[in-house]
Amino acid sequence: MIHFNYPHYPLQWYRNANPVSGNAGQFNYKVLRQGGELAAWCWMGVWCMEKTKDVKERRFAFPDKQEQEQQESVDQAIAWLREEFDAHSRAEIEARDGFFTTGPYTPPAPEPPQE
Structure with missing residues (x-):
């Protein structure tokens, strides 16, 4: 059992905006600080996030120089990922x-700008 x-x-690690990514079977995840937020993504399948159509995303406040709040954000992101994992059979x-x-998902090409 996975x-x-x-x-x-x-x-x-998070303050320096280093990514955390991994998988548990077909469940994949990535967590990354982006400015004042901690972004978390998850998706199912064998393909990378960029080649997957249905990627879920959630963002958590990650305030500068407030260690307790930063740790709470990390804990919230992990709890959300755990909930998403548990939602699958x-x-x-x-x-x-x-x-x-x-097969890998290919997003549609952007439309050319209209003049």
Whole structure:
């Protein structure tokens, strides 16, 4: 059985805007500081975030120089990811045929500017 085990990183990791990413079976996630926010994404499947159509995103305040609030933001992001993981069936998470049953998503090309 696959479990969701988010790795432990010190707050300095997030302050420096280093990404945290990983997976638990078909469940994938990424967490990254962007300015005054901590962004968290998750998606199902075998493809990277850029090649997946249905990516969920949630943002949490990450205030400068407020260590307690920063740690709370990290804890909230992890809790949200854990909820998202638990929302999927074990069969979905443990599926092994993703490369054979899906293709990478290609977003539509942007429309040319109208004059």
